[in-house]
Amino acid sequence: MPARPKRHHYSVYVIELGPEVWDVARFRRANPDYQFGKPFVYVGMTGLDPDVRFDKHKAGIQANRYARDFGVRLLPRLYEMYNPMPYDAARDMEVELGIALREAGYGVWQA
Template sequence: MARKRASLHYHVYVVELGDAVWNNARFRRCNPDYRLGMPFVYVGMTGLDPDVRFDKHKAGIQANNFVRDHGVRLLPALYAVYNPMPYQAAVEMEVELGIALREKGYGVWQA
């Protein structure tokens, strides 16, 4: 039983990105269906607490450049319900959550 609980320590997370990220051509190319006025976000997964992972991004430690340069805050309302989970579930949920947010018109970046 303890082993099963230990494996449930992976998380998906969503970071709000500042509007200036839209000035990046690569970001725009990956979001052709972006709807004006919707948020820009980064969707990731981690074995750390999402708050710790966000702080590492902002400090430049194993950071995604968009989060390091444009990350504003975590958006737990978009991900907290899914956490924690096993590794494979987090890998799959990261992709599914990114797709779902894109379908709603968000500008999404995933590493």
């Protein structure tokens, strides 16, 4: 019996961060070209469903500080078109998506 192809189950995701994140000096330093009025976001990748991963961030389970403390909601319009994908593609897309959003003026944090 032939081996079944591996199912791609990795995803990138984008969490909107509350405006209070701008009060964190480290976040501001990471976003010198932030354009006033654009969203603040956290970009990540996961082998879980992005909704489950967001819930884990908010619960403090393997959480990024910014996602835990300032996460408001997922922004699926910014990532759904890419998912699902293999691990290597998700790892690369996390970086590329963060760069693209930062170039578009967003305030971005990624682990």
